[in-house]
Amino acid sequence: MQPQKSIERGVATEAAPGITRIDVDAVSSKASRSLYTSRQKIYPKLAHGTFRSVKWVVMLVTLGIYYLLPWIRWDRGPTLPDQAFLLDFANQRLYFGPIEIWAQELYFITGILVISALALFLVTALAGRMWCGYACPQTVWTDLMVVVERFWQGDRNARMRLDKAPWTFEKIWKKTATHVSWILISLATGGVLVFYFRDAPTLAMELVTGEAPLVAYVFMGIFTFSTYLLGGIAREQVCIYMCPWPRIQAAMYDSESLLVSYHGYRGEPRGPHKKGQPWENRGDCIDCKACVAVCPMGIDIRDGQQLECIQCALCIDACDDIMGKVDRPYGLISYDTFRNVEAPSGSERAPVRLLRPRVLVYSGLIALIMALMAWAWIVRSVVEISVIPDRNPLFVVLSDGGVRNGYTIKVLNKTHETRTFQLRIEGLSDFHAAIIGFDTADAPLVVEPDTLRAIKVYVSVPREAASHLDAAATPLTLTVRDLASGDTVVRETTFRSPGS
Amino acid sequence: MAGHKEYDAATGAETTGHVWDGDIKELNKPLPKWWLYVLYATIVWSIGYWILYPAWPLAEDYTRGMLGYSQRSVVAQEISDAKQTQAPFLQAVASKSVEEIRSDAGLMEFVRRGGAAQFANNCAPCHGSGAQGFKGYPNLNDDDWLWGGSVESIENTIRFGVRSDHASTHQGVMPRFGLDGLLDKGQISDVAEFVLSLSGKSEDAEKAERGSVVFAEQCAACHGADGKGIVEMGAPNLADAIWLYGGRKQDVVESVHGGRAGMMPAWEGRIDPTAIRMLAIYVHSLGGGE
Ligand code: SF4
Numbered sequence: 102m103q104p105q106k107s108i109e110r111g112v113a114t115e116a117a118p119g120i121t122r123i124d125v126d127a128v129s130s131k132a133s134r135s136l137y138t139s140r141q142k143i144y145p146k147l148a149h150g151t152f153r154s155v156k157w158v159v160m161l162v163t164l165g166i167y168y169l170l171p172w173i174r175w176d177r178g179p180t181l182p183d184q185a186f187l188l189d190f191a192n193q194r195l196y197f198g199p200i201e202i203w204a205q206e207l208y209f210i211t212g213i214l215v216i217s218a219l220a221l222f223l224v225t226a227l228a229g230r231m232w233c234g235y236a237c238p239q240t241v242w243t244d245l246m247v248v249v250e251r252f253w254q255g256d257r258n259a260r261m262r263l264d265k266a267p268w269t270f271e272k273i274w275k276k277t278a279t280h281v282s283w284i285l286i287s288l289a290t291g292g293v294l295v296f297y298f299r300d301a302p303t304l305a306m307e308l309v310t311g312e313a314p315l316v317a318y319v320f321m322g323i324f325t326f327s328t329y330l331l332g333g334i335a336r337e338q339v340c341i342y343m344c345p346w347p348r349i350q351a352a353m354y355d356s357e358s359l360l361v362s363y364h365g366y367r368g369e370p371r372g373p374h375k376k377g378q379p380w381e382n383r384g385d386c387i388d389c390k391a392c393v394a395v396c397p398m399g400i401d402i403r404d405g406q407q408l409e410c411i412q413c414a415l416c417i418d419a420c421d422d423i424m425g426k427v428d429r430p431y432g433l434i435s436y437d438t439f440r441n442v443e444a445p446s447g448s449e450r451a452p453v454r455l456l457r458p459r460v461l462v463y464s465g466l467i468a469l470i471m472a473l474m475a476w477a478w479i480v481r482s483v484v485e486i487s488v489i490p491d492r493n494p495l496f497v498v499l500s501d502g503g504v505r506n507g508y509t510i511k512v513l514n515k516t517h518e519t520r521t522f523q524l525r526i527e528g529l530s531d532f533h534a535a536i537i538g539f540d541t542a543d544a545p546l547v548v549e550p551d552t553l554r555a556i557k558v559y560v561s562v563p564r565e566a567a568s569h570l571d572a573a574a575t576p577l578t579l580t581v582r583d584l585a586s587g588d589t590v591v592r593e594t595t596f597r598s599p600g601s
Numbered sequence: 602m603a604g605h606k607e608y609d610a611a612t613g614a615e616t617t618g619h620v621w622d623g624d625i626k627e628l629n630k631p632l633p634k635w636w637l638y639v640l641y642a643t644i645v646w647s648i649g650y651w652i653l654y655p656a657w658p659l660a661e662d663y664t665r666g667m668l669g670y671s672q673r674s675v676v677a678q679e680i681s682d683a684k685q686t687q688a689p690f691l692q693a694v695a696s697k698s699v700e701e702i703r704s705d706a707g708l709m710e711f712v713r714r715g716g717a718a719q720f721a722n723n724c725a726p727c728h729g730s731g732a733q734g735f736k737g738y739p740n741l742n743d744d745d746w747l748w749g750g751s752v753e754s755i756e757n758t759i760r761f762g763v764r765s766d767h768a769s770t771h772q773g774v775m776p777r778f779g780l781d782g783l784l785d786k787g788q789i790s791d792v793a794e795f796v797l798s799l800s801g802k803s804e805d806a807e808k809a810e811r812g813s814v815v816f817a818e819q820c821a822a823c824h825g826a827d828g829k830g831i832v833e834m835g836a837p838n839l840a841d842a843i844w845l846y847g848g849r850k851q852d853v854v855e856s857v858h859g860g861r862a863g864m865m866p867a868w869e870g871r872i873d874p875t876a877i878r879m880l881a882i883y884v885h886s887l888g889g890g891e
């Protein structure tokens with residue numbers, strides 16, 4: 102069983118003059134356990150310092166981006182949505198500012214996902230779960246929920262006291278205020294997400310008047326519930342038990358990766374420090390447990406690298422704060438490599454080696470895929486033509502002995518202007534071509550913006566010429582030319598005949 | 602887990618007591634209880650599902666579930682919804698002229714697709730899935746029509762059939778000149794040679810010359826003096842490059858000797874008039890319509 106913990110348990114002690122020794126046990130502390138454990142509630146204490154500031158900034162920027170992005174406008178002409186970032190599933194388009202991705206170009210999204218995965222590997226190789234600690238939505242929202250909790254219920258000690266206290270009016274209103282705030286934040290989270298899928302101002306109006314599509318309400322409901330549950334209630338449980346990444350990440354870093362580490366050779370043997378006592382023959386760690394109290398995952402970094410650690414560096418802030426107070430050098434806990442952590446005390450601290458094979462491989466792959474995508478984007482045409490020859494029947498013999506082949510030609514105009522094309526057919530010495538619904542085969546072919554136009558073309562070769570054709574297939578070239586710009590797209594196909 | 606506890610020397614953590622390969626021990630990293638409760642919740646959920654929806658097969662029936670859900674009725678509903686959506690289009694097809702239908706791109710697309718579906722269901726067994734035809738079953742992509750290739754003619758042929766049991770069916774039989782002793786072997790060979798000469802495929806001018814006389818007497822009445830066929834009688838054009846029963850001499854001799862009497866069922870009464878209309882327009886649009 103877990104040792105029972107309570108703040109009343111121990112007598113308030115001092116770790117050093119003026120520094121209380123926080124009574125806290127890490128959730129991962131060594132103890133006998135049953136096969137299933139109840140969750141140990143974590144009351145992260147507010148840290149102050151560089152990394153906490155970085156996390157505030159990251160939270161502000163990421164949430165800012167998330168909440169503001171759908172409101173940015175982008176003029177694409179009268180018939181198209183003017184929302185800069187829009188996932189228009191109804192029309193199978195994705196809009197990212199000037200970039201517009203059609204359903205058949207979804208490989209660009211695949212590319213972005215592959216780059217994201219590699220970037221995650223790269224960051225992990227450099228500095229462990231840095232993504233987890235700073236930018237992961239689970240971390241950002243949990244952090245936000247904790248801010249709200251702290252606002253209504255106070256910091257660590259006050260929260261613990263409140264949880265222990267009987268249900269008084271004060272407790273009820275503080276808890277209610279917390280949960281109501283969480284639900285409002287969750288509602289805003291789910292609400293903003295749906296704005297990415299439909300014109301934000303319109304949808305906002307519809308949501309207020311109750312005219313929004315059902316699916317919008319359903320998704321808002323799902324996201325409200327999951328934000329509340331995961332960010333407000335489950336918190337570190339998501340990172341430890343639901344997320345696959347902690348299980349994979351250990352394969353991504355090596356002894357040169359920068360990880361939040363406690364320097365045992367400097368800190369041990371640990372123990373409270375009395376005023377006037379010398380620092381010789383003891384470690385710098387005064388066992389104040391400030392590092393454990395601030396940890397959002399509830400672990401003790403002094404136990405070494407652990408699956409639970411999200412590399413948020415709040416323990417660094419907490420410990421540096423203490424080191425400042427007891428007048429010892431900073432960095433008892435710091436970002437450092439395994440190599441340095443395991444080095445014997447007093448030995449030279451090896452410089453960080455950034456250019457390692459795995460870093461280079463990850464960076465190289467990212468650069469390669471980016472280059473490929475840029476190339477694909479540049480050569481991507483705004484007109485797509487596909488030629489589908491009739492397969493059944495492959496050819497038709499006409500009553501005058503001529504041979505006819507049918508082709509379906511699909512012209513996709515991805516621009517936002519009407520374009521006019523002209524078809525040209527080459528490769529046969531004597532033939533007649535007709536497009537169903539057109540007077541002549543070279544008649545201008547008007548394709549409306551953002552649309553696909555399919556035409557049926559029949560090519561007939563008269564008897565005399567047909568008798569000279571190859572039975573298998575005669576190469577045929579279909580050229581579609583944009584009359585305004587002169588751009589041409591050439592497609593090779595074949596003309597089939599029974600042969601002579 | 603029973604009784605004695607063991608601690609891993611390297612980490613100090615408790616082990617589960619499970620040992621692999623004699624020395625690898627599993628550390629006890631307990632599963633959170635809420636995970637266990639989620640497992641129970643999924644079990645409860647599945648039981649609820651069994652109660653509400655059809656689930657367990659029984660000897661003759663199955664548990665039907667309290668919600669009365671049935672995939673069949675969902676499909677039936679979807680079909681009836683689809684029919685409702687199609688109704689205005691079908692109305693338009695039935696009431697508009699062919700010209701009007703053709704000039705309405707959306708409606709024409711509906712007709713072509715509907716026609717193609719009807720064709721696949723009803724016509725493909727004989728004419729082939731691409732309407733390419735087989736020996737004795739006309740290719741509907743070409744420009745040769747026994748009973749006329751206008752939309753109206755095609756529609757009539759589909760409605761009444763050929764030698765069908767419909768009162769207005771197309772009639773037209775090629776007599777059995779050889780079997781019934783109307784012509785002897787030599788005459789048949791001659792006339793076949795003449796028929797081939799109409800499309801420039803004869804190799805024996807002398808025989809063809811003799812055959813021309815037989816043709817004028819026996820065949821011209823149906824196929825026309827020039828052999829170009831008479832649509833009203835369903836008599837094929839013998840002067841073109843298309844041969845329903847094959848264009849080799851032997852095939853032609855066979856046709857004259859044993860006669861030909863292909864048939865097609867009448868579709869009136871079997872599929873509704875609008876479907877027949879869509880079929881006619883579809884077949885006409887295959888490229889060979891007149
Ligand atoms: S590592 Fe730092 S913060 Fe943690 S107990 Fe030791 S002195 Fe306190």
Ligand code: SF4
Pocket residue numbers: 361395396397398399400401402409410411412413414415416417
């Ligand atoms: S041990 Fe330190 S870096 Fe790791 S999660 Fe806890 S506070 Fe963050």
